[in-house]
Amino acid sequence: IKPQEGDLEVLFESDDFLIIDKPKGVVVHPGIGSEDGTLVNYVKGYLSQKDNFKEEVQKAGIVHRLDKGVSGLIVFAKNLEMQKHLQEQFENHEVxxxxxxxxxxxxxxxxxxxxxxxxxxxxxxxxxxxxxxxxxxxxxxxxxxxxxxxxxxxxxxxxxxxxxxxxxxxxxxxxxxxxxxxxxxxxxxxxxxxxxxxxxxxxxxxxxxxxxxxxxxxxxxxxxxxxxxxSIFLSFKELDGSDFTIIKTQ
Structure with a gap:
């Protein structure tokens, strides 16, 4: 996955994760027909620019997706521990x-x-x-x-x-x-x-x-x-067990 500079609205950032407001019309992950210009490329570019991208994360920290036409809240993990922690919560339908x-x-x-x-x-x-x-x-x-x-x-x-x-x-x-x-x-x-x-x-x-x-x-x-x-509401557990919630209706 190549890092790219793109229009990225970061709503929240901690040491472990990023919350992004995804615009309509942007694909989340590279695939056939969309090799670049995806949210994943932009996230990798954004973190690399700050010297904050960890190669240990899979697919630039992706843990869930939104369809191309859908807008709103999406979370990316910044390290492997958080990525696994979030993936587990998504798999168990706890998010x-x-x-x-x-x-x-x-x-x-x-x-x-x-x-x-x-x-x-x-x-x-x-x-x-x-x-x-x-x-x-x-x-x-x-x-x-x-x-x-x-x-x-x-x-x-x-x-x-x-x-x-x-x-x-x-x-x-x-x-x-x-x-x-x-x-x-x-x-x-x-x-x-x-x-x-x-x-x-x-x-x-x-x-x-x-x-x-x-x-x-x-x-x-x-x-x-x-x-x-x-996607207007997202709530999950952080690594220390505390709840993180974000709401953005428009």
């Missing part, structure tokens, strides 16, 4: 993450409709809802819609994933909690980190994320550069 999506829909399916506020007076405040969830230590009451099913690759389009309520061949368990804030915005918490989990799950319930041509009603076959889905 708390909240996403905010701007949505569109024609017809809601599968029981989610009754969770949407009918009047403007019923609209919720994003910060208050996050605070409530934190106070309850991420236990979900009946105001959250639980979407539980299985995610597998779509047989019709190999770029896409699909969500089904019942187990099918190669399906992996996927659990998401969804809370409509108003008629155009929802909060989403994922309990399992499957590829395209939020987008495939929402599609099943008749919901598209604004700008998402792959999963939305426009039905394109390629990955969009920008969608209205943002």
């Amino acid at each position: 708390k993450k909240i996403y905010l999506a701007n949505i569109e829909y024609k017809e809601l399916r599968g029981g989610i409709k009754r969770y949407f506020p009918k009047e403007e007076s019923e609209y919720l405040d994003i910060d208050s809802e996050i605070e409530k969830l934190e106070k309850r230590n991420f236990t979900f009451d009946e105001s959250w819609f639980k979407a539980e099913g299985y995610i597998s690759r779509s047989p019709k389009n190999r770029v896409k994933m699909q969500f089904k309520k019942y187990f099918g061949r190669r399906g992996k368990k996927a659990i998401s909690y969804i809370k409509p804030i108003n008629k155009d915005q929802i909060l989403v918490v994922i309990k399992t980190g499957r590829m395209h989990q939020i987008r495939a799950t929402l599609e099943y319930f008749g919901i598209g994320i604004v700008g998402d041509t792959l999963y939305g009603p426009a039905r394109a076959t390629s990955m969009p550069d920008a969608i209205e889905l943002r």
Whole structure:
């Protein structure tokens, strides 16, 4: 991975990790078709410039990903001990993450409709809802819609994933909690980190994320550069066992 200078919004930095606000349209990790100009290149460039990059970390300290079109909070480890510590928390589903999506829909399916506020007076405040969830230590009451099913690759389009309520061949368990804030915005918490989990799950319930041509009603076959889905909340344990939490809703 080559170090590169790039537009990097570092929100927080300690000796062990970095929190970055990822912009839409930037790929997290180099791959086929995107050898450079990725977040990983920029992080390596940023730390190398400060003489603070440790070669011991794998893939420049990456521990989780966000799709190219998604924006928001992402954490990078600065040393191998922290990288392993974070990877373990992600694998055990101990990292708390909240996403905010701007949505569109024609017809809601599968029981989610009754969770949407009918009047403007019923609209919720994003910060208050996050605070409530934190106070309850991420236990979900009946105001959250639980979407539980299985995610597998779509047989019709190999770029896409699909969500089904019942187990099918190669399906992996996927659990998401969804809370409509108003008629155009929802909060989403994922309990399992499957590829395209939020987008495939929402599609099943008749919901598209604004700008998402792959999963939305426009039905394109390629990955969009920008969608209205943002990682707004991240919480995990530091090496000393203390909690680290960061919130940035826009």
